[in-house]
Amino acid sequence: MKYNAVTEELLQELRQVVGEKYVKTDPSVLDIYKADESLAPSYWVMPEVVVLPADARETAEIVKLANRYKVPLTPRGAGTSVSCGAVPAQGGIVVLTERMNRILECSEEGMYMVVEAGVRTADIQALAKSKGLMYAGDPCSADSCLIGGNLATNAGGNKAVRYGTTRNQVYSVEVVLPNGKIATFGSTLKKCSTGFCLDQLIIGSEGTLGIITKATLKLVPLSPFHVDVLAVFTKLSDAAEAVPKIVKAGINPTSVEFMDVSFVRSACEYCKLDLPHKEDGYYDIITIEAFNEAELDEKTEKLMKICEECHATDVVEADDRVWSVRRNCLESTRTYSKVGTSEDLVVPVTKIADCIKTLMEESRKYDFRPFCLAHAGDGNIHFQILKCDMSDEDWEKQLEQFRAVAYPYVYSLGGRLSGEHGIGLKRLKYMEKYTDPVELEFMKTIKQAVDPNWIMNPGKVIEP
Amino acid sequence: MKYNAVTEELLQELRQVVGEKYVKTDPSVLDIYKADESLAPSYWVMPEVVVLPADARETAEIVKLANRYKVPLTPRGAGTSVSCGAVPAQGGIVVLTERMNRILECSEEGMYMVVEAGVRTADIQALAKSKGLMYAGDPCSADSCLIGGNLATNAGGNKAVRYGTTRNQVYSVEVVLPNGKIATFGSTLKKCSTGFCLDQLIIGSEGTLGIITKATLKLVPLSPFHVDVLAVFTKLSDAAEAVPKIVKAGINPTSVEFMDVSFVRSACEYCKLDLPHKEDGYYDIITIEAFNEAELDEKTEKLMKICEECHATDVVEADDRVWSVRRNCLESTRTYSKVGTSEDLVVPVTKIADCIKTLMEESRKYDFRPFCLAHAGDGNIHFQILKCDMSDEDWEKQLEQFRAVAYPYVYSLGGRLSGEHGIGLKRLKYMEKYTDPVELEFMKTIKQAVDPNWIMNPGKVIEP
Numbered sequence: 001m002k003y004n005a006v007t008e009e010l011l012q013e014l015r016q017v018v019g020e021k022y023v024k025t026d027p028s029v030l031d032i033y034k035a036d037e038s039l040a041p042s043y044w045v046m047p048e049v050v051v052l053p054a055d056a057r058e059t060a061e062i063v064k065l066a067n068r069y070k071v072p073l074t075p076r077g078a079g080t081s082v083s084c085g086a087v088p089a090q091g092g093i094v095v096l097t098e099r100m101n102r103i104l105e106c107s108e109e110g111m112y113m114v115v116e117a118g119v120r121t122a123d124i125q126a127l128a129k130s131k132g133l134m135y136a137g138d139p140c141s142a143d144s145c146l147i148g149g150n151l152a153t154n155a156g157g158n159k160a161v162r163y164g165t166t167r168n169q170v171y172s173v174e175v176v177l178p179n180g181k182i183a184t185f186g187s188t189l190k191k192c193s194t195g196f197c198l199d200q201l202i203i204g205s206e207g208t209l210g211i212i213t214k215a216t217l218k219l220v221p222l223s224p225f226h227v228d229v230l231a232v233f234t235k236l237s238d239a240a241e242a243v244p245k246i247v248k249a250g251i252n253p254t255s256v257e258f259m260d261v262s263f264v265r266s267a268c269e270y271c272k273l274d275l276p277h278k279e280d281g282y283y284d285i286i287t288i289e290a291f292n293e294a295e296l297d298e299k300t301e302k303l304m305k306i307c308e309e310c311h312a313t314d315v316v317e318a319d320d321r322v323w324s325v326r327r328n329c330l331e332s333t334r335t336y337s338k339v340g341t342s343e344d345l346v347v348p349v350t351k352i353a354d355c356i357k358t359l360m361e362e363s364r365k366y367d368f369r370p371f372c373l374a375h376a377g378d379g380n381i382h383f384q385i386l387k388c389d390m391s392d393e394d395w396e397k398q399l400e401q402f403r404a405v406a407y408p409y410v411y412s413l414g415g416r417l418s419g420e421h422g423i424g425l426k427r428l429k430y431m432e433k434y435t436d437p438v439e440l441e442f443m444k445t446i447k448q449a450v451d452p453n454w455i456m457n458p459g460k461v462i463e464p
Numbered sequence: 465m466k467y468n469a470v471t472e473e474l475l476q477e478l479r480q481v482v483g484e485k486y487v488k489t490d491p492s493v494l495d496i497y498k499a500d501e502s503l504a505p506s507y508w509v510m511p512e513v514v515v516l517p518a519d520a521r522e523t524a525e526i527v528k529l530a531n532r533y534k535v536p537l538t539p540r541g542a543g544t545s546v547s548c549g550a551v552p553a554q555g556g557i558v559v560l561t562e563r564m565n566r567i568l569e570c571s572e573e574g575m576y577m578v579v580e581a582g583v584r585t586a587d588i589q590a591l592a593k594s595k596g597l598m599y600a601g602d603p604c605s606a607d608s609c610l611i612g613g614n615l616a617t618n619a620g621g622n623k624a625v626r627y628g629t630t631r632n633q634v635y636s637v638e639v640v641l642p643n644g645k646i647a648t649f650g651s652t653l654k655k656c657s658t659g660f661c662l663d664q665l666i667i668g669s670e671g672t673l674g675i676i677t678k679a680t681l682k683l684v685p686l687s688p689f690h691v692d693v694l695a696v697f698t699k700l701s702d703a704a705e706a707v708p709k710i711v712k713a714g715i716n717p718t719s720v721e722f723m724d725v726s727f728v729r730s731a732c733e734y735c736k737l738d739l740p741h742k743e744d745g746y747y748d749i750i751t752i753e754a755f756n757e758a759e760l761d762e763k764t765e766k767l768m769k770i771c772e773e774c775h776a777t778d779v780v781e782a783d784d785r786v787w788s789v790r791r792n793c794l795e796s797t798r799t800y801s802k803v804g805t806s807e808d809l810v811v812p813v814t815k816i817a818d819c820i821k822t823l824m825e826e827s828r829k830y831d832f833r834p835f836c837l838a839h840a841g842d843g844n845i846h847f848q849i850l851k852c853d854m855s856d857e858d859w860e861k862q863l864e865q866f867r868a869v870a871y872p873y874v875y876s877l878g879g880r881l882s883g884e885h886g887i888g889l890k891r892l893k894y895m896e897k898y899t900d901p902v903e904l905e906f907m908k909t910i911k912q913a914v915d916p917n918w919i920m921n922p923g924k925v926i927e928p
Contacts, residue, residue: 109708109814111712154657156655160655185906188812188878189811190843191629191842191844193629193887194880195907195926196665196668197618197664197667198907200661201665203661204657205660221712221716244573295759348574377654416658417658418657419653419655420655422657423658431659435659438641439659439662442647442649445914446910446913449909450910461659461660
């Protein structure tokens with residue numbers, strides 16, 4: 001697809017829409033928006049202009065201009081993507097949602113919250129909590145990411161085992177469509193069979209089918225009791241094999257996290273914390289919620305029994321230190337390398353033990369440094385692979401070799417490329433390679449029909 | 465849209481695909497497939513031929529023929545639709561899924577079941593239960609309906625308050641697309657951010673975007689404890705106002721059903737059962753599940769307190785008699801009239817008391833006979849409206865007048881036309897009238913792109 005460059009004439013029109021102040025062309029500003037948190041400089045691209053619309057109406061005008069001038073457009077929240085989802089792959093306009101930052105309504109009675117796309121996820125969680133309710137979307141980047149980005153990538157996170165991913169927390173989304181019209185898809189209803197399910201089509205489409213500007217989110221009653229448990233294992237296979245057993249035990253865990261010894265070591269060191277078996281331990285961290293203490297006790301007992309049967313060496317209540325270590329996993333490896341990649345593979349929970357073992361073994365054949373953690377309860381494995389002191393050439397080559405083994409293997413297990421980070425620019429070519437051709441064609445048919453100029457976030461998810 | 469008639473040449477080709485035995489043209493057979501359970505003869509249309517493919521491959525060949533001959537095609541399960549979803553609105557070919565009736569796999573380990581589209585929902589429920597698991601989709605017609613129809617309409621039912629509707633019970637669907645290609649959308653994964661969410665687009669699209677031939681369904685651990693409670697009220701407003709209080713009390717009810725006095729009377733009489741206040745009672749029937757007895761007791765206590773605060777006259781454990789009465793509601797009114805219509809309105813749960821009161825009052829202005837029940841916990845109100853001895857002309861006229869008041873009112877509350885029955889043929893014109901034009905246009909853009917000949921179940925949901 002061929003696009004035009006941003007012209008002075010287009011800039012003038014953009015200024016008329018959002019105001020001079022909110023059209024940024026200063027190179028030092030543009031430089032910020034070439035990247036996201038993917039640590040993959042080879043994918044970074046400079047935008048030609050960054051605009052900050054105040055609302056859906058202004059966003060719609062920008063989209064209409066992008067169509068008229070045939071200039072590509074990349075929506076961006078806080079830029080916390082690790083898949084280059086917010087990188088302007090084809091240049092053009094970056095549309096920042098950060099001015100759309102109002103929480104418009106929080107209904108305790110109706111158990112929902114209406115938020116603009118630029119609201120911080122942590123602020124949504126905090127407001128819900130203050131009302132005795134919970135917003136169950138909880139990506140690890142909740143403190144910095146914006147809800148619009150969570151919706152665009154169908155972010156997962158820490159509570160997905162019990163509550164599902166972002167798409168399960170949504171009643172409706174307001175979206176600026178590729179033709180510049182504004183629609184609301186979905187409704188604040190517990191059920192609906194009135195036409196196509198367009199809200200779910202938009203959620204997770206990474207800005208390729210429209211720009212989400214507002215959402216009505218579901219809130220649930222806050223669970224009165226919960227416990228966090230740390231189970232420590234000295235064998236990877238024991239830690240991984242415990243996971244499906246925990247998931248199907250009927251205790252409905254909120255989260256089941258796995259940390260490979262590589263991350264246990266680096267994060268304990270980074271946090272200067274002395275946790276059990278910090279040198280040779282594999283961790284499962286499990287959260288359980290309950291309606292009353294009796295339920296909590298019975299569930300905890302059941303959980304401890306499973307962990308012990310799987311040869312856990314320690315099963316203890318997890319305190320803040322454990323979460324601190326878990327939270328700082330990625331941060332702890334940044335000292336080793338500024339360049340790396342975060343794999344986001346997802347497999348059926350029953351296959352997670354095999355998958356982690358196989359990929360860890362495979363990764364030892366290369367010169368990069370692999371770290372593994374997993375939202376194990378939902379089968380989502382994060383390999384953090386660090387370049388360290390490899391040459392650029394070796395890094396690219398070996399990474400490709402690893403992926404050429406890992407991806408077909410994951411698909412052979414019924415898995416997919418991304419559990420929660422999205423395809424973005426980084427996985428585009430793999431999406432084309434590993435997706436069933438009929439499915440891929442159907443996606444492209446829809447994209448082509450609703451965005452015939454391919455102006456919406458081109459270079460992401462699929463290509464013409 | 466203009467279609468061709470089914471020719472002898474097409475019949476020959478169909479026979480080559482599925483075998484002579486599975487191509488039906490006998491008028492007495494065709495006559496069966498002109499109708500469904502909608503009790504609305506004015507919508508019935510005779511098919512020109514009925515075919516019974518053995519699998520997705522044969523179904524795909526039929527779809528290709530329909531395209532080649534430009535003949536419309538209507539997929540049909542058990543024909544239990546009450547929205548004329550399976551009526552061949554434009555004649556042509558009816559595709560029966562009933563030969564695709566195998567349960568292909570039931571994995572206890574992976575907690576999923578792989579079924580063909582023509583498997584009875586009750587058989588899925590029973591097999592899951594025999595393994596200590598539950599399939600949580602539970603439409604009232606479970607004993608007779610087929611899973612393909614549940615998926616096509618996103619059927620709701622008795623457990624949707626806790627577990628969601630059919631779309632929430634699905635890992636993936638195999639679907640024959642309008643171009644005759646076979647795809648699997650979705651995957652047996654707890655989370656996924658790998659491309660567009662096509663499974664949810666297909667589910668609930670009522671056969672207009674493809675024919676579902678197979679599905680992988682989620683199973684959940686069977687709850688070890690549960691109780692059914694009948695709360696009897698002598699005022700409609702008390703019974704209705706209790707509902708949102710029950711839903712947000714943190715007891716996570718499985719179902720919250722409401723029966724208006726009209727149905728209580730007719731169903732008690734029909735079943736010859738002597739339930740409390742059977743002449744003047746409004747019923748809420750609530751099911752609660754729990755992990756242990758302590759939880760069940762505490763939740764039941766909380767529930768009883770809410771019902772008593774809402775002036776329930778009786779709050780008792782509901783036995784089989786109560787469910788028998790609930791189940792036979794519709795059947796009990798058939799003696800009064802063979803023609804009628806089932807409204808399937810859905811509103812936010814907080815609005816359900818207002819909505820039921822307002823619509824019951826409005827309905828008294830007409831000559832038809834209204835009965836009301838509701839899957840109240842998810843805001844889904846069924847008005848069963850019976851023609852009785854009205855003239856055809858008065859019936860059509862008054863029904864239109866009632867809808868012209870009821871539908872805008874429901875939309876003003878944030879509601880929609882259908883909670884679980886779908887749009888079908890019966891609600892097509894209202895869908896066009898009450899749906900936001902931008903949303904409607906987006907649906908049509910997708911439909912046009914994936915089914916340019918509009919051969920898939922034309923006359924349902926949307927029109928060209």
